Amino acid sequence: xxxxxxxxxxxxxxxxxxxxxxxxxxxxxxxxxxxxxxxxxxxxxxxxxxxxxxxxxxxxxxxxxxxxxxxxxxxxxxxxxxxxxxxxxxxxxxx
Amino acid sequence: xxxxxxxxxxxxxxxxxxxxxxxxxxxxxxxxxxxxxxxxxxxxxxxxxxxxxxxxxxxxxxxxxxxxxxxxxxxxxxxxxxxxxxxxxxxxxxxxxxxxxxxxxxxxxxxxxxxxxxxxxxxxxxxxxxxxxxxxxxxxxxxxxxxxxxxxxxxxxxxxxxxxxxxxxxxxxxxxxxxxxxxxxxxxxxxxxxxxxxxxxxxxxxxxxxxxxxxxxxxxxxxxxxxxxxxxxxxxxxxxxxxxxxxxxxxxxxxxxxxxxxxxxxxxxxxxxxxxxxxxxxxxxxxxxxxxxxxxxxxxxxxxxxxxxxxxxxxxxxxxxxxxxxxxxxxxxxxxxxxxxxxxxxxxxxxxxxxxxxxxxxxxxxxxxxxxxxxxxxxxxxxxxxxxxxxxxxxxxxxxxxxxxxxxxxxxxxxxxxxxxxxxxxxxxxxxxxxxxxxxxxxxxxxxxxxxxxxxxxxxxxxxxxxxxxxxxxxxxxxxxxxxxxxxxxxxxxxxxx
Numbered sequence: 001x002x003x004x005x006x007x008x009x010x011x012x013x014x015x016x017x018x019x020x021x022x023x024x025x026x027x028x029x030x031x032x033x034x035x036x037x038x039x040x041x042x043x044x045x046x047x048x049x050x051x052x053x054x055x056x057x058x059x060x061x062x063x064x065x066x067x068x069x070x071x072x073x074x075x076x077x078x079x080x081x082x083x084x085x086x087x088x089x090x091x092x093x094x095x
Numbered sequence: 096x097x098x099x100x101x102x103x104x105x106x107x108x109x110x111x112x113x114x115x116x117x118x119x120x121x122x123x124x125x126x127x128x129x130x131x132x133x134x135x136x137x138x139x140x141x142x143x144x145x146x147x148x149x150x151x152x153x154x155x156x157x158x159x160x161x162x163x164x165x166x167x168x169x170x171x172x173x174x175x176x177x178x179x180x181x182x183x184x185x186x187x188x189x190x191x192x193x194x195x196x197x198x199x200x201x202x203x204x205x206x207x208x209x210x211x212x213x214x215x216x217x218x219x220x221x222x223x224x225x226x227x228x229x230x231x232x233x234x235x236x237x238x239x240x241x242x243x244x245x246x247x248x249x250x251x252x253x254x255x256x257x258x259x260x261x262x263x264x265x266x267x268x269x270x271x272x273x274x275x276x277x278x279x280x281x282x283x284x285x286x287x288x289x290x291x292x293x294x295x296x297x298x299x300x301x302x303x304x305x306x307x308x309x310x311x312x313x314x315x316x317x318x319x320x321x322x323x324x325x326x327x328x329x330x331x332x333x334x335x336x337x338x339x340x341x342x343x344x345x346x347x348x349x350x351x352x353x354x355x356x357x358x359x360x361x362x363x364x365x366x367x368x369x370x371x372x373x374x375x376x377x378x379x380x381x382x383x384x385x386x387x388x389x390x391x392x393x394x395x396x397x398x399x400x401x402x403x404x405x406x407x408x409x410x411x412x413x414x415x416x417x418x419x420x421x422x423x424x425x426x427x428x429x430x431x432x433x434x435x436x437x438x439x440x441x442x443x444x445x446x447x448x449x450x451x452x453x454x455x456x457x458x459x460x461x462x463x464x465x466x467x468x469x470x471x472x473x474x475x476x477x478x479x480x481x482x483x484x485x486x487x488x489x490x491x492x493x494x495x496x497x498x499x500x501x502x503x504x505x506x507x508x509x510x511x512x513x514x515x516x517x518x519x520x521x522x523x524x525x526x527x528x529x530x531x532x533x534x535x536x537x538x539x540x541x542x543x544x545x546x547x548x549x550x551x552x553x554x555x556x557x558x559x560x561x562x563x564x565x566x567x568x569x570x571x572x573x574x575x576x577x578x579x580x581x582x583x584x585x586x587x588x589x590x591x592x593x
Contacts, residue, residue: 007456011457016444017441018442027457032557034458036149038403039401039472040403041404052480063331071198081423091433091436092436
């Protein structure tokens, strides 16, 4: 199965990647080639096979709902590219 | 007397306890070794020169005051740079995290501090652990100490090369599809991927959360056992870490494998396995037989679907995990013009991520997108069930399975960078263990034309002790693990041109 340019553009938008023209053309070829190999999985009849999302037989893991101090705010916030006091600055989400 | 940097963990721990050497001396010896060979090997992204010496000094001080120290007190270790270290940059060898300083330690790092280990530095990797050669590092490729024109494997190539070259006594890596075992095979080191859930992933920068697992590199099974002992066990910060008792791994090293049932999967000896690799592995199997193991053939019929299933599941999970890099909370942020928030985030990510990471995010986003989910992601998860059932059936008859870790020895730098799928095929024998969640180990199994061949052993879930017992028994009758790479003895600049 090959991927067309429209699909590359759509997926890049979903993935939030502002790819260059050259990258888009390259990915069209590379993803098509990779999918050709990957399509081998469609050969197997899995109609009766359950899916495994996770190999551990885990049920929900619960703990007491108790707040504990973690890291100090200044240390956390200093990693943000733009911050003010103990706040992270973000561009406007809407006008 | 060997050089201090050539000692094993147990030898060094003995000398330290008897105060015949100090932690400072041992740390210095490794730092001098790093200064001597690092220009060629390039295993480290960051070295902690002063900090490591201060840690060692403090340990010596505490020991001289008669304090009872942890089992790894004074042991110099290297840490893959996708494991968070408080106050020390954790880059994932990516531009997007180049200046990221975590405000906390990964649980494994905290446990190493408790055990007294001295962290020498952070090692290079394929960006975000995506790759099989360490060439996808955004900074520089790491070289294989056995041949400086070849790759060390990946993604934990920095940790593998550091241990192989004597720059660190042991190291930690992470294994999502073979990223500990495959570089272990290519660099003649002992490299263990524990059972999914055996070691806490808290503070390991997430790539594919249902597959990732942290594991040790060492130059012997015993050293790997000591390191696993320090990091294994339940952690409330990782709800997928399993609350089951951790056995005494070193105590399991009895040297006895008489009657051990060893299965040889036919699918691991197919076309594509280099003749030299096949020969070394077959000889290694004969060695196990001579030690009393009962060897028989078995089948893992869905092996051929493993790579395809993995390259749907891992990119799908990575596309979700890497969505957090948006230039807002931490990491690289685009400076300059952007139309709006989405434009800013999209440009930041396009600048911050390298080609392979973008490829996998695109592949995973595609596989999860509307209309393709059933054909790819769901089908891959069903395949995962079949691959797990293959192992369940094989382990009804056999205690361990054995085969090559990698179909080839270390390849030359640049040999596979043009063809992503050719690179993915390096992991054909390591991927199934991640999909099934079982433990696997790669051990020095022989040589082919002067390059190391890794022998992979696989066991049922939570049977790491069994893997280590077989590895240790094999080491008792072979000398592969004791050999040092000759390539580093040549003077710098005198390197043969290829």
